[in-house]
Amino acid sequence: MPPAAPRSGDAIFASVERVNAELFTLTYGAIVRQLLTDLEEVEEVNKQLDQMGYNIGIRLIDEFLAKSNVSRCVDFKETAEMIAKVGFKMFLGVTASVMNWDADGTCCSIVLEDNPLVDFVELPDTCQGLYYCNILSGVIRGALEMVAMKTEVTWIRDMLRGDDAYELQVKLLKQVPEEYPYKDDE
C-alpha cells in the first residue's frame, strides 16, 4: 500500500481541535510571570523557558509525525521547510518562512511575522534581557533532537525588543545516527 501523501499545514490545522488563541496567550503570560517571580534573574527565566520548550518538543514531534504523514526529510533544508510551513501552522495556526541559508545548508532563519504568544505583551525596562518566546526555541530543539538532529536555536530578531519580526536561527550541529540497543552479531 503506497504511503499516504503528506498533508499540508492548513489541512491539518483545519482537522485538529482548536482553542481560542487568547486563552493560550494569557496562559503563556501567566507562566512567564510566575517564572519571573520565582527566578527573578532574566537569564534563569530564559533557560527555564527553553527547558520547558524542550520538554514540550520531545513530545510534540510524535504528534507532528503522526498527524502530518511526512516521509523522512532528505536534507536539512526540507526539515526547516517542514517546521515553518507545517509545524507552526498545525500547532499555532501561523505560517513562518525560511530564509538566509548559509553556504553548506546547515544554518537558516525561520521568520515569524505573526506570533500568538505575544499578543498584548510589552516588556518592561526591568526585563530587557528576556527572550519572551524562548519556549519556541526549546520546542524546535527538542523536536529535532528526537529525529536525530542536534541543533542550536537562537533568537536573531524579536519584535518585543523593537525589531520588525521574530527571527529564529536554527543551526544544525550534527546528525546523531540512531543507536540500536542490540549488536547485530550477538
Place this chain on the structure above:
Amino acid sequence: MIGTGKIKQYANVLDKPLGKGKQEVSLSAFAFLFSELVQYNQTQVDNISELETRLEDAGYAVGARVLELLCHRDKGNRRETRLLGILSFVHSTVWKVLFGKVADSLEKGTEHEDEYMISEKELLVNRFISIPKDMGTFHCGAFVAGIVKGVLENVGFPAVVTAHFVPVEGQQRPRTTILIKFAEEVLRREARLG
C-alpha cells in the same frame, strides 16, 4: 527585507488594535503548555494545596485580563453590577470565549445562600490530564477556578472559588464543579439593591 509588507510598528502596545479574538491555536499546543505549567509548579511546591494555590494564582491573572478584554470588546465597556448578571456573564460569555462553549450548568447552592456552582462534564484543561491516586483530591481545574476568581474579584464580587470532582452515576469520569462562595459584603450589597 525589502518588498514584503511590513507590519505597522506601534510604539506603544496599548495603541495596537485589539483584534476580533477569532484567532485559534491547536488544542494540543494549549494542552502541552498547560502540562508544562503544572509540571513546573510541581517542582516548586511541597504539597497539593500549595500546587492548587499556585495554579489558582496563574488563573487569577488570566481571569483579570480576560475580564478587561471582554468588557471592552464584547460588552461595550459596560460591566455587570448584579449577582445573577455577573454569574451568567461568567457562565456564558467568558466560557464561550475561552472554551468555545457555554458552561454546562449554573446552579444555586441549596445549603448556603452565598454558594453557586458552575458545572462542566469535562473541563478543557483536564482533557489530557490524569491524576495519580496518591494525589488524592488534586484538581487541575484550580486553574479555571482561578480564572473565575480573577473575573469576579476584579468586577467587585469577591469570592472564594474552588474546583471539585463530583462523581456521576453511569459516567466513568466524574463531573467537575466550580464552587463559588461569595463574600458577605456581596450578599449584603445585593440585598440592598433589591
